[in-house]
Amino acid sequence: MRLDDFFHLPAVTDAFARLMQDQAGLIVIAGLDLLPLKGEAESTLLPSGRTTIFRVLAETLLQSGDAPAALVAVDGHAFRPPRAQRRRLTVWRVPPHEPYAAYVAQAIAQGARLLLVDHLTVETSTAIVAALRAGMQVITQITSAARGVTLVREIEQLGVADHQLPDRFWVLNIRRLAQLCPACRKSQPITPLQRLTLTAVGRPGLDPDASYSVAAGCDHCQRLGRVGSVALFDIGRLERCANGAMHFEAVLALEQYARELALQGVLAFDDVVDLDAVMNRQLTQQFALHQQTLAQTNQVLERRLVELQHANEVLEQRTAAMISFQTIGQALISSTNLHDLAQRVCRHVCELCHADRAVFYMFDPAQQALILAVSGWDAAYVGRAVAGSQLLTRKHEPRAFKGWPPGIRRSMPMYSAASCAPGCVFR
Ligand SMILES: [Zn+2]
Secondary structure, X not given: OOHHHOOOOHHHHHHHHHHHHHOOOEEEEEEOXXXXXXXXXXXXXXXXXXXXXXXHHHHHHHHOOOOOEEEEEOOOOOOOOOHXXXXXXXXXXXXXXXXXXXXXXXXXXXXXXXXEEOOOOHHHHHHHHHHHHOOOEEEEEEEOOOOHHHHHHHHHHOOOOHHHOXXXXXXXXXXXXXXEOOOOEEEEEOOHHHHHHHHHHOOOXXXXXXXXXXXXXXXXXXXXXXXXXXXXXXXXXXXXOOOOOEEEEEEEOHHHHHHHHHXXXXXXXXXXXXXXXXXXXXXXXXXXXXXXHHHHHHHHHHHHHHHHHHHHHHHHHHHHHHHHHHHHHHHHHHOOOHHHHHHXXXXXXXXXXXXXXXXXXXEOOOOEEEEEEEEOOOHHHOXXXXXXHHOEOOOOOEOOOOOOOOOOOOOOOOOOHHHOOOOOOOO
């Protein structure tokens, strides 16, 4: 992959050429790549493209020398060197949650002079410091929207202290913005409010009397006014002076690069007048989108939890039914007392159905019924005869009935005083 494979202004080519000649000890490429959450259409913040720049620079560094190199990364495919350079590059794949230090130590022991690390984080900073101390040239990436000296301070906070930094190092920030549709963009003077913004922001270099492009939308851009995206670069160089002081040079400032893109009509005035405000707005939108997605996901999870709880209750009920059927089956095998068996069936039916009362009828060959057992009613009902027609339909199927079942009189006590516990309402 080469720099010429994607659109960029000549200033980037010049800055990269200078970076290669500088033989900097450390090169850090920053950018924000926020992956959309599951179920989210897409991120409002375009992927920065820092990984592409990392690969471009890594490939160029490999081709510019002949010393051994090492890639230490969780993903072994973080960088694929050109075929001619593959023998020079040793790939150390770090299992997730394992420290990088051991793998970097092996790379140092094997004499590697160039180290490629997929990410600069709190976890990897110790290994990177060890590589810098061993005199290796290190190129790595960091997830950050910071640039310039602010980015250097972030690197310091991750664990690479001031005195551990090499005498010369470069920091790059890459971000990406949607570009104006070339089919419908047109040039127009800025509005009074935009002129006021320019004054408030105090950005030098944007001419308030110049015309800038806007795109109202057309069929080509599906009325969005935007087609594709363009990368923006911020490139800085730091050098330790003889007196120990650090000197920062803005080799290519983000504002300068964005302004040039606006003058060429690639970006709108509002895209470039306040780049940090644009980033802030995109992050706020992304945050709101994440919040909305998380709330929806939470609702789905809560609904599924209720479904699972219900399914679990059904399962428990079925398990209890199976146990009851097994108990009844054992009673059928072992018991010779029909009344006792019927009483057990009544009790299990009440338990399974969460019923208060049950009655067990037995038919004789003459289609007369007899109450064989009750649960929840007075035991005096047992043995009472009931007309079969009250229980069966003409097709000899069980008849459904409301209220008290046949043979049980509402006026009669449901419980005998002897069967109730002290304090029972039926007593
Ligand atoms: Zn258009």
